[in-house]
Amino acid sequence: MLSLTHAGTRPRLIAGSSDSNSCFSNTKLIQMAFQCQRDCYMTEFTTSVVSCCSAEIKQEVNGKKETLKGFNVKLQDTILFPEGGGQPDDRGLIGEVPVLRVTRQGPDALHFVAAPLEAGQEVLLKVDWDRRFDHMQQHSGQHLITALADQMFGYKTTSWELGRQRSTIELDSPRVTPAQLQELEEAVNEKIRAHVPVNVQLLSVDDPALEKVRSRGLPEDHAGPVRIISIVGVDDNMCCGTHVSNLSHLQVIKLLGVEKGKKNKSNLIFLAGNRVLKYAERSYSTERSLVSLLKTGPDEHVEAVDKLQKSVKLLQKTNLSLLRDLAVLIAQNFKNDPQKGNFFSLHKKEGDNEFMNIIANEMNTEETLVFLTVGEEKGPGLFLLAGPSKLVTEMGSQVLDLLEGKGAGKNGRFQGKANSMARRGEVETLLRQRCQHGVSQEE
Missing domain, CATH: 3.10.310.40 (Diaminopimelate Epimerase; Chain A, domain 1)
Structure with a gap:
């Protein structure tokens, strides 16, 4: 079996070692989880095609829904995560064929591709690592924020969304104060600096240990073992998604703010890891453009724009x-x-x-x-x-x-x-x- 060691946050494939971010104790349960769940850092994996059948999906092109015809491929195992737990699906390649969507059907993952594959053939899977690692950072970041918001303020998470540029956690509270937001941000980043490990366990559905695990319940079509993500000393949470093996791989978390949600709830907006770096880069680029346009320093931009708005209103x-x-x-x-x-x-x-x-x-x-x-x-x-x-x-x-x-x-x-x-x-x-x-x- 292929596995990895960690060089920073970019994985390196090696042969013949144990899973790098898992602590499994039951071989039968291991076999019932996808390879992407057993080792979230694996980027290449050899497996075989079980079946291939005609299918179609609806996708958005230039704001319009279009139907795309292709094939659903079922593999012996996969490192491409099917959508679930609030996390979008992976992208990657089966051989040279791009995978356009991955969905879960009971215990199986269906890989939608445009070209057919022959049942029984051996194939090499490759995952789009940038997309996968971004999802890992945002998802693990959500678990950490959710756990500490509950422990520090008693704010329960009722849902969350992993967006393309920013993510949102819905908290069961009508208000989160600026002081609480700052305190929460300091606390999550302190855990990141402490290099807290993140472990994965697979438990049977009748395991009494599940009673102590935070969960919003299993889906009706759940099949196989129950997967637990454990941030050591912080949180144990039922989850099917891909996660970092150590909080240090999150790099940093930035809480952008809180917006009013539905039914007396609050939406906490956050960025984790590389998204924070990209946000800083975009902000700096915007700042330099404003300096050139407004002919003022960054600290005077708000005042300059306010004056311009008043001038425009007068001119109008x-x-x-x-x-x-x-x-x-x-x-x-x-x-x-x-x-x-x-x-x-x-x-x-x-x-x-x-x-x-x-x-x-x-x-x-x-x-x-x-x-x-x-x-x-x-x-x-x-x-x-x-x-x-x-x-x-x-x-x-x-x-x-x-x-x-x-x-x-x-x-x-x-x-x-x-x-x-x-x-x-x-x-x-x-x-x-x-x-x-x-x-x-x-x-």
């Missing part, structure tokens, strides 16, 4: 006032034009619905058909058609079609959103031609 208020004045002036100029006719059209890049409605209100739309648009010349924008009710109702749907828009109207007004102004000229020509036949209400 001034701009709105100018647009209103401009709308009135545009309408008055049209009304004072002796050759104004019975049709008025205007497009302006800047503006909004209020701007267009002010122009229409200032005009005599009982005798004049008004077509107004704001936005990009060839892109999306807003439109307003105002005039005699019968004419506006007649032409409204045609305007919508040409502008690829959505809208509605009543009482001589038809307005909405245009997806494209590319055919605005066609709309104006159509309306102008219609007006040549008259726009009075008596038509």
